[in-house]
Structure formats: structure tokens, C-alpha cells
Amino acid sequence: MIRNATPADAVAIAALYDYYVRETVITFELDPVPAEEIARRITSVQELNLPWLVTEEDGEVVGFAYASPYRPRAAYVHSVEVSIYLRHGIQGRGVGGALYRELLARLRELPVHLALSLVALPNDASVALHERLGFTFAGTFTEVGRKFDQWIDVGHWQLPLSHEITS
Template sequence: MKEQVSIRPATSADAEQIVEIYNHYVLNTTITFEEEPVDAPEMARRILDVRSIPLPWLIATSDSAVIGYAYASKWRARAAYKFSAEATVYLRAGQVHKGIGSELYRHLIAALQVAGVHAVIGGVALPNDASLRLHEKLGFEKVAHFREVGFKFGRWIDVTYWERILNP
């Protein structure tokens, strides 16, 4: 039986469950370059900051548990970048390869189109085959490969950037 998943905008009340997801990646992977766990008040602030831009921050829930989230942030601060955004997707451990990341990303892209975003950019720390496949599946093109730009867990990490033009 397929799990029933709902997608909705995140609120600061979701911060506790979001940090449970995110801190797994902070402590155990090179997917994020953050090195210290984040607490719920800090995550609530981040959610409010993104939503105030305004850009979308979405969560996927199943049986009222947050099982994933996706959000967009400003690509760069300068005014001419105002139609570009960077997208991020995280899933709770054990929720990968179920289509939840794709569904979250599709909803995020749709919300970005409504918001008038022209270009969506996704950064992928390597290795991360699942994220590379996700970006390819959703029509992103690889536009950059930066070598050894991150250092975590005693090793250098490459990062690729992917772009999708939404409103050509």
C-alpha cells in the first residue's frame, strides 16, 4: 500500500521536525556543508526569512509527520539576480527512492513559476547520485562543476550546479 503524502507550506511550528531531518545530514553526510546541528528556533527563523522574501518553503507529511522539505532562497543578493532562486530538497532518512523528493521539487518549481522566478539553481555536493538523477529527471542541466570547494570530514568535496529555466 502506497504511503499517503501531503505537501503544504511550512510554518515555524514545523521547525522541530525539520531539524530532525536536517541534522541527520549535518552530522552524517557531506550533502550540506554545515558542520554543527541546528536547533528548532534557528530553523524557525530560517523558515520565516525564506517566506518573507517571499519564496516558498514546503513540507511533505505522512500521518502528520514531516518526511521531507523543499525550499528556495535568493541565488545572490544583487538586484539583477531577483528572478533567480536556489532550490533545496531534503528527505527524512528512510524516505528516499519513494518519489517524495520529486513530488516536493515539482511543487516547489510550480510555486516558483507563480512567483515569477525565471531560473532555478540546485547545488549538489558529490558524490550524490540520487540528487544528480533527481535534477536530470526534472529537466535541470549541469552548468558548473567546482572542484574541492568544500572540506568536511577530513576530505575535499566537489560541487556541481544545475539550472532550469522556468519561464523562457
């Protein structure tokens, strides 16, 4: 089941996200993010009329995906950065693809022209997911992040969503 996230989902999202913060370079967060901060982030994204979604299995949140403004300057208003995280261990079952397709469908209903995804490299599973969904590779920033005493490259993938924006 895929639905809009609410601040009440923040505890579950924080627990799911904590694995990626502590164990991987997939996110550049260095410290666990408290549920209160996750709730604030959900609210701030949704106040911009952008989607923050969760997917559930047996009543438990097992993934989340959201869109956020790409950059703060006005000319970027029609571009969003998209992110997705699944509970560790459930990848490869189609859950991420379904969640991401729903996120992209909702974005296509908005005045959003381009979805961008930034992927810490290497991450073959994320690259494969993005490319399966039609994202194309746009380039790599090398050694742009540092976590766990290593430099991390970030690949950029993009997906045009609309060509009809007039303002």
C-alpha cells in the first residue's frame, strides 16, 4: 500500500533511515535523524505541495520516497530532487519500483519539468532502478562528499516529466 506520509510516520521513517545513516554512504547524513526532524521535513515538503510517500506491508512502513526543491533560486522552481529509501533487506522485490513510479506519477500532475536524483557511487541497485524508470545519466561529481574516512562520488540522473510549463 502506497499513501501520503504523515508526521505520525516519522518514528518508523527515522528507524528505517537510520540504517543508511549508520551503515552506508548512500546518504550524506552523518548522525541519526530524530523523528521530530523527520516530521518537520515531511511537513515542509508537503507544504510546498510536493509528495512525500510511504509504502506499507502488513501495516508497517517499509519504504519512503519524496520530492524536494532541487535548489533554492527561483529559476530552479520546476526541478525537483527525488529520493527513495527502503527497509534494508527488502530490495529486489519490486517495492521500490512501485513506490518510485507512484512518486513520479504524482509529480507529473504538478508543474514539475525535471526530476533529478543524486546517487552516491558505487550503487548498482540504485542506478539500475533509475535507469529502468527512464532516468538518464547526466554526469558525476567526483569526491564531493566524505563519510567513513573516504571520498564519495555522486552520480546525477535526470528524468523529464513535462514540456508544457509556461511560467
